[in-house]
Amino acid sequence: MAEPVRVLVTGAAGQIAYSLLYSIAKGDVFGKDQPIALVLLDIAPMMPVLEGVVMELQDCALPLLREVIPTDKGEVAFKDLDAAILVGSMPRRDGMERKDLLKANVAIFKSQGESLEKYAKKTVKVLVVGNPANTNCLIAAKSAPSIPKENFSCLTRLDHNRASSQVAMRCGISAEFVKNVIIWGNHSSTQYPDVHHCKVNKQGKDVACFDAVKDEAWLKGDFISTVQQRGAAVIKARKLSSAMSAAKAICDHMRDIWTGTQEGNFISMGVYSTGNSYGVPEDLIYSFPVTIKDKTWKIVDGLAINDFSRAKMDATAAELVEERDTAVSFLGV
Ligand SMILES: NC(=O)c1ccc[n+]([C@@H]2O[C@H](COP(=O)([O-])OP(=O)(O)OC[C@H]3O[C@@H](n4cnc5c(N)ncnc54)[C@H](O)[C@@H]3O)[C@@H](O)[C@H]2O)c1
Ligand SMILES: O=C(O)C[C@H](O)C(=O)O
DSSP states (O other): OOOOEEEEEESTTSHHHHHHHHHHHTTTTTOTTOOEEEEEEOOGGGHHHHHHHHHHHHHTOOTTEEEEEEESOHHHHTTTOSEEEEOOSOOOOTTOOGGGGHHHHHHHHHHHHHHHHHHSOTTOEEEEOSSSHHHHHHHHHHTOTTSOGGGEEEOOHHHHHHHHHHHHHHHTSOGGGEEOOEEEBOSSTTOEEEOTTOEEEETTEEEEHHHHHOOHHHHHTHHHHHHHTHHHHHHHHHSSOOOHHHHHHHHHHHHHHHHOOOTTOOEEEEEEOTTOSSOOOSSOEEEEEEEEETTEEEEOOOOOOOHHHHHHHHHHHHHHHHHHHHHHHHHOO
């Protein structure tokens, strides 16, 4: 059997991690034959809670889980990592925008970027989940200059899954029959869920989403705002931010990095914008449609962009430029 992959989850005593760790440990992400060493980082006051999570992981008696390492120390957590899933940070509450978390959270990602630089393998794949995810990811990448920027990505797969599911429910089919929705831009209320290239499989035939749904006003109106506001709607209802669906999206994202995307399919993730062909400003982590092969993502080029889409892609880019400049100004990175 292969050597264990060493995987870090930060915020390991929190609510997303509570859904996420079991899925990783049972092989949903890195493969059903791949042993795993799970490193669990949280802050010192959460160590007693983390001990309980460790006990539960042990009690699952999972064949692939070779080692569980709980810690509050960066030098232990970031050492020799193959994958890092950076969740640990403050979630927003009802009435806040995700960018309101910038001040509270961005310093965590600067310091964790510095720890990645010092201790992790240069091949480590880093997924940033903590909000505001795109800007935190950019700051982590900038703080780890010897790790390629392409190794960093942020989670917009939850938005992607939300969009696929909304279309599927509207068509009365399962979400597996909806492919190639796109989330452009920021994991925020300015994100642009785009279905101009989306296909719906109806009775074995791929049909353009607009033809399958037959409601252009909905696709250009309520569909977009529902996906943009879904995180806030979950917080309003649960009084806590999404966790089960976030954990599922993290698994989808990291599994696709590890094993690649299917032929003809693309998915959305926040990646480094420098060199993109869509006129998105450079030096941002912006969500694009990507395909993945050999653990390397590639932005899907050449998709036609109409004026409706262009305006929305530019608006979300402008917000990311502003977030980046704010973050850089208080961190001096
Ligand atoms: N990108 C997305 O799609 C997405 C989806 C859902 C939630 N989120 C974000 O994920 C983050 C975590 O959400 P949650 O619901 O699990 O929150 P939570 O409050 O339940 O858990 C967060 C955990 O992180 C820990 N933590 C805080 N600072 C840390 C640090 N410096 N190092 C390590 N751990 C630290 C806390 O002690 C806590 O255990 C939030 O920022 C939330 O907004 C993002
Ligand atoms: O909305 C939030 O603050 C949590 C998360 O980013 C989400 O999209 O559910």
